[in-house]
Every structure is written in structure tokens, then in C-alpha cells.
Amino acid sequence: MDGKPQVVAAENFWGSIATQLGGDRVQVTSIITNPNADPHDYEPTTADAREIATARFVIVNGIGYDPWMQKLIDANPTAGRDVLTVGTLAGVPAGGNPHQWYSPPVVEQVINAITAEYKKLDPKNSRYFDQQHTLFETLGLAEYHRLISEIRSKYAGTPVGASESIFEGMASALGLNLLTPVSFLSAISEGTEPTAADKATIDRQIFSHEIQVYVYNNQNATPDIQRQIEEAKAANIPITTITETLVPAEATFQEWQVHELQALEAALKRATGH
Numbered sequence: 001m002d003g004k005p006q007v008v009a010a011e012n013f014w015g016s017i018a019t020q021l022g023g024d025r026v027q028v029t030s031i032i033t034n035p036n037a038d039p040h041d042y043e044p045t046t047a048d049a050r051e052i053a054t055a056r057f058v059i060v061n062g063i064g065y066d067p068w069m070q071k072l073i074d075a076n077p078t079a080g081r082d083v084l085t086v087g088t089l090a091g092v093p094a095g096g097n098p099h100q101w102y103s104p105p106v107v108e109q110v111i112n113a114i115t116a117e118y119k120k121l122d123p124k125n126s127r128y129f130d131q132q133h134t135l136f137e138t139l140g141l142a143e144y145h146r147l148i149s150e151i152r153s154k155y156a157g158t159p160v161g162a163s164e165s166i167f168e169g170m171a172s173a174l175g176l177n178l179l180t181p182v183s184f185l186s187a188i189s190e191g192t193e194p195t196a197a198d199k200a201t202i203d204r205q206i207f208s209h210e211i212q213v214y215v216y217n218n219q220n221a222t223p224d225i226q227r228q229i230e231e232a233k234a235a236n237i238p239i240t241t242i243t244e245t246l247v248p249a250e251a252t253f254q255e256w257q258v259h260e261l262q263a264l265e266a267a268l269k270r271a272t273g274h
Helices: 012-025 046-054 067-075 086-090 104-121 123-140 142-155 165-174 182-190 196-207 223-234 253-272
Strands: 006-011 027-032 057-060 082-085 159-162 213-217 239-242
Touching: 006 012, 006 046, 012 027, 012 057, 012 104, 012 123, 012 253, 027 046, 046 067, 057 067, 057 104, 082 086, 082 104, 086 104, 104 123, 104 165, 123 142, 142 165, 142 253, 159 165, 159 196, 165 182, 165 213, 165 239, 182 196, 196 223, 213 223, 213 253, 223 239, 239 253
Parallel strands: 006 027, 006 057, 057 082, 159 213, 213 239
Antiparallel strands: none
16 A cells, blocks of 8 residues: 555544554544543444544453454455454453553553554654654653652552552552452443442442542543542542543653553542642
8 A cells, every 4th residue: 555554443442552653654543532431332424434444553451341343254254454453462361451541551562553553554764753753751651650659659559449450560560459349340341230349349349448548430430429429528438430441532652641640640649648
């Protein structure tokens, strides 16, 4: 294909990274861009199919998060098209936590894989892509990296609660002690009913102040989560929010993540007094 390589990302958080790494030498389209859309059960359009059919490189999250994407790829076979599946790259098994964009080590793996793919697709611009990679890491992600390091150094070990598994990767990177039962985190993420025992455990953690901050995904606030939020407010436990996709939709990956990390740091400071 003549001109810039066409790149399609299933979700705009990966698309934002791909856009910044590609600069003006690639054309990136993200399929999921609406903050109100649920990537789990998205219904692809004919326009999406056309984008996939002309793409040289496709970025899929995988791990059961965007199964419709693989169907689109299979329905629009193209010789020479490369597919990056984040779950496969990260070695996350089927049934594992799909929210790998909240895992800073996996984000680094994806950044490196995208740059390597761009250099393969357009070898004559390899030096340019190396420069874009360096700029993104040293300037674009500077505040993201700084906040992760700062929060870890100040608040590692702080016990926190969360509404679902989306926060697991970041909690681990920050050294926070996520006390919410894993089975509850998974149930809310997967849209299944959490157990009464798990709900009782979380109620106890809130009422007895076993957790110091509560983090929830405000794009998936089920009745159980809304009840926990009210309990946390009543117990004067600081609450902060995260989202699955870019908010606002036009934000870059790092603007979105930095905003959330700043809010989390403020909640931790309020909870701990330092």
C-alpha cells in the first residue's frame, strides 16, 4: 500500500499510544472512542470492517475484552497484515485480567512492540520511529512515570479497596495493598453477581477502616458499588475514580492517566495525613 501505514486499534487508550509513537508517518484509527461504550459488548459497524480491511497493523487488547475484534479480522483477511494482541504479548492467559493498560510494565512492552512494528512496516523511517519512542518515553510519559514513582515511595503498603479488577495492575505498580477479594473484583469486571460473603467482607473493610482509600470505575458503578461508595462516604474514607477508556475522549493516554494518578495521590494524602 502506498503512503502511510494504516493502523487500527480496538480501543483508544492503545490508539493514543500508537498515534504518538507514529507521529506523522502513520495513520491511526481507534474503534472504541466513546467513553459511554462498553468494549466488552461493542457491535462493530461496516465502517469498522472497512478500516480493518485496509489496515497494515491492528492492535487488539485480547484476554476476552474485545472478542468482536478478532471476528472482524477473520472476516476481512489481508495478506501481510500484522496483529498485536496485548494479552499474548504480556503472557496473560485466557480468563486473566484484561485491563493491561493499567499495568505500567505491560504499557512499556506495548510501546516497544509498536515501535518495532513501525520500523518493520516502514524501514526507511526507522530512525524517526526511534526518535518518537524516545520523545514519548522522556517527555510524553515523564509525569506518568514521576507520579508512579512518587506514589510508590510515599504510600507503598497502604491498604486500599477497589470496585473491580481494572485497578489491580496499577495497585501492584504503586505498591498499594489491595484488600478487596479477587473474586469480587473479577465478578464486577465480568458482569456477574458477587458472592454474599465477598460483599460482607468489603462492608467490614469499610466499616472498620481496614482500607484507607476506595477506588472505583465510574463507567461501571453497579448497585453493589454504589452502596459501597455510600458506605465509604459515611465512614469518611477518601474515594477516587478511574475509567476504562479515555476521559475525555480526546485526551491522550498520559493526560488521562496523570489526572487519575493525581486524584489518587490526593486521596492517599488525605487518608494518611502525609
